Amino acid sequence: MKIWTIANQKGGVGKTTTVVTLAGGLLERGEKVLVVDLDPQASLTSYFGLDAEAAEHSVYNLFADKKAAAIDIVARTQSTEGLDVLPAVPALATLDRQLGSRQGQGLILRQALASLEGLYDHVLLDCPPTLGILMINALAAANRVIVPTQTEHLALKGLERMLRTLEMVNRSRPSPLEYLIVPTMFDRRTRASTHALRELRERYEGPSLWSGVIPVDTRFREASELGLPLCQVAPASRGAKAFLELLAELLDSDSDR
Amino acid sequence: MKIWTIANQKGGVGKTTTVVTLAGGLLERGEKVLVVDLDPQASLTSYFGLDAEAAEHSVYNLFADKKAAAIDIVARTQSTEGLDVLPAVPALATLDRQLGSRQGQGLILRQALASLEGLYDHVLLDCPPTLGILMINALAAANRVIVPTQTEHLALKGLERMLRTLEMVNRSRPSPLEYLIVPTMFDRRTRASTHALRELRERYEGPSLWSGVIPVDTRFREASELGLPLCQVAPASRGAKAFLELLAELLDSDSDR
Numbered sequence: 061m062k063i064w065t066i067a068n069q070k071g072g073v074g075k076t077t078t079v080v081t082l083a084g085g086l087l088e089r090g091e092k093v094l095v096v097d098l099d100p101q102a103s104l105t106s107y108f109g110l111d112a113e114a115a116e117h118s119v120y121n122l123f124a125d126k127k128a129a130a131i132d133i134v135a136r137t138q139s140t141e142g143l144d145v146l147p148a149v150p151a152l153a154t155l156d157r158q159l160g161s162r163q164g165q166g167l168i169l170r171q172a173l174a175s176l177e178g179l180y181d182h183v184l185l186d187c188p189p190t191l192g193i194l195m196i197n198a199l200a201a202a203n204r205v206i207v208p209t210q211t212e213h214l215a216l217k218g219l220e221r222m223l224r225t226l227e228m229v230n231r232s233r234p235s236p237l238e239y240l241i242v243p244t245m246f247d248r249r250t251r252a253s254t255h256a257l258r259e260l261r262e263r264y265e266g267p268s269l270w271s272g273v274i275p276v277d278t279r280f281r282e283a284s285e286l287g288l289p290l291c292q293v294a295p296a297s298r299g300a301k302a303f304l305e306l307l308a309e310l311l312d313s314d315s316d317r
Numbered sequence: 318m319k320i321w322t323i324a325n326q327k328g329g330v331g332k333t334t335t336v337v338t339l340a341g342g343l344l345e346r347g348e349k350v351l352v353v354d355l356d357p358q359a360s361l362t363s364y365f366g367l368d369a370e371a372a373e374h375s376v377y378n379l380f381a382d383k384k385a386a387a388i389d390i391v392a393r394t395q396s397t398e399g400l401d402v403l404p405a406v407p408a409l410a411t412l413d414r415q416l417g418s419r420q421g422q423g424l425i426l427r428q429a430l431a432s433l434e435g436l437y438d439h440v441l442l443d444c445p446p447t448l449g450i451l452m453i454n455a456l457a458a459a460n461r462v463i464v465p466t467q468t469e470h471l472a473l474k475g476l477e478r479m480l481r482t483l484e485m486v487n488r489s490r491p492s493p494l495e496y497l498i499v500p501t502m503f504d505r506r507t508r509a510s511t512h513a514l515r516e517l518r519e520r521y522e523g524p525s526l527w528s529g530v531i532p533v534d535t536r537f538r539e540a541s542e543l544g545l546p547l548c549q550v551a552p553a554s555r556g557a558k559a560f561l562e563l564l565a566e567l568l569d570s571d572s573d574r
């Protein structure tokens with residue numbers, strides 16, 4: 061069971077979109093997939109038609125009640141066959157205030173997911189756009205981190221901060237966490253986008269920056285309206301093809317390790 | 318002195334862009350403007366060329382040190398004449414853990430800004446994409462709230478949650494806070510965008526939804542690369558015109574009250 065965390069402290073860079081689209085690609089390959097929503101916004105939960113306000117069992121239980129088991133909170137998605145979700149609820153926003161200063165709260169998720177070993181091939185974690193206890197838990201639970209970043213100037217600043225957070229987390233892990241920066245919302249018509257991509261490629265070379273890009277594609281919004289991964293709505297679209305290319309490379313490099 | 322808070326718990330909806338562009342429009346009218354960055358991401362601080370890592374004085378001081386005065390942390394922007402900033406630093410992300418459970422922490426910003434009365438005509442507060450102590454302070458300090466929301470399906474769910482937060486805050490205020498929902502990133506070429514706008518207009522009528530829209534416009538990214546408000550970079554662009562129209566209506570309705 062491989063655990064991929066999709067994180068970036070900057071908002072609106074395509075984290076949820078990346079989780080949904082990669083999960084769609086893994087399902088097409090016949091894999092068993094679980095997605096975990098760690099965002100009090102509950103975008104991932106709503107994307108798949110689940111009601112974030114009414115969820116009785118959610119990720120919140122794992123943090124609030126030590127005896128809660130992950131298997132009890134798994135929900136089946138209504139729209140997508142074979143995809144399970146650990147849903148979020150707005151109350152996740154209170155965890156930092158409740159648990160923040162207590163020690164040893166960083167491994168709650170890692171232990172909860174360990175109990176699901178063997179039930180899923182891949183588990184994808186969707187993070188909120190904030191550095192807090194939920195993101196720290198997600199980074200501690202991960203085998204690999206994917207960092208979507210918009211190809212525009214402001215987002216590059218946020219990226220430096222995210223990578224510093226990763227370095228901080230790596231200091232308390234047994235083995236360093238591999239990360240991959242994925243340029244998203246690339247718009248080849250605008251200078252600002254091509255400048256930002258060039259800057260990214262100058263600053264981060266080698267294995268930590270994906271060699272491809274996820275282009276701007278209006279079909280993502282249409283897929284979210286239908287509550288389906290883009291690969292199932294428009295497999296020939298530019299956005300879907302780019303994510304399937306990314307997925308193939310991620311799986312290749314997983315099998316090398 | 319009017320205080321406008323720009324907030325939405327959903328990430329990437331155009332909060333920082335709204336603060337920057339409205340501030341640019343107010344400056345063109347010869348007003349004295351202060352923008353306040355309450356986001357640990359410090360997008361607004363970086364936008365105007367200030368270094369969020371090195372800022373000695375920042376909004377953090379107002380919360381961490383009761384004797385700190387707002388006037389001591391005002392920084393002049395390097396790129397835009399006549400615009401002052403209260404900068405953010407990444408350490409703002411720790412405030413929820415430090416102060417969260419203590420009572421009476423919601424009026425710190427309101428009191429700090431009261432000491433600047435008479436120095437500025439408008440103060441614009443940029444919020445992080447999280448419901449926490451910083452957003453609560455911003456809502457308590459505001460005369461009016463502007464809620465940018467993307468014209469797409471997922472963002473509409475986040476809007477319901479944001480409006481519930483406003484209702485919660487309104488219960489502890491002397492007079493209810495007026496809010497205006499501003500549809501952003503409208504792309505008339507995609508069905509999902511026109512559907513979302515129609516849904517917005519069906520659900521929210523009257524004074525709480527702006528009758529116009531902010532269109533998708535690639536010039537916003539170019540403006541952010543230059544660190545200038547869009548009105549100064551491309552005053553005839555669709556994005557700039559839409560924000561100037563919004564600004565005219567906001568100022569009209571302010572003078573009516």
Ligand SMILES: Nc1ncnc2c1ncn2[C@@H]1O[C@H](COP(=O)(O)OP(=O)(O)OP(=O)(O)O)[C@@H](O)[C@H]1O
Nearest residue numbers: 071072073074075076077189245275276277327328
């Ligand atoms: N490549 C793309 N092209 C066009 N639109 C995109 C693309 N990727 C994401 N989007 C759209 O951008 C918006 C933001 O994406 P998303 O919600 O996935 O970001 P996020 O990082 O998860 O945001 P948050 O920080 O709020 O969690 C959504 O409306 C989504 O449909």
Ligand SMILES: Nc1ncnc2c1ncn2[C@@H]1O[C@H](COP(=O)(O)OP(=O)(O)OP(=O)(O)O)[C@@H](O)[C@H]1O
Nearest residue numbers: 070071328329330331332333334446502532533534
């Ligand atoms: N109308 C628009 N058309 C095109 N791009 C836009 C528009 N408004 C904002 N953007 C771009 O979208 C991105 C997100 O905008 P912005 O950073 O202002 O959102 P935000 O809500 O402040 O995000 P966060 O939640 O991280 O604070 C930026 O790259 C910005 O340039």
Ligand SMILES: [Mg+2]
Nearest residue numbers: 075076099103
């Ligand atoms: Mg998200």
Ligand SMILES: [Mg+2]
Nearest residue numbers: 332333356360
């Ligand atoms: Mg912002």
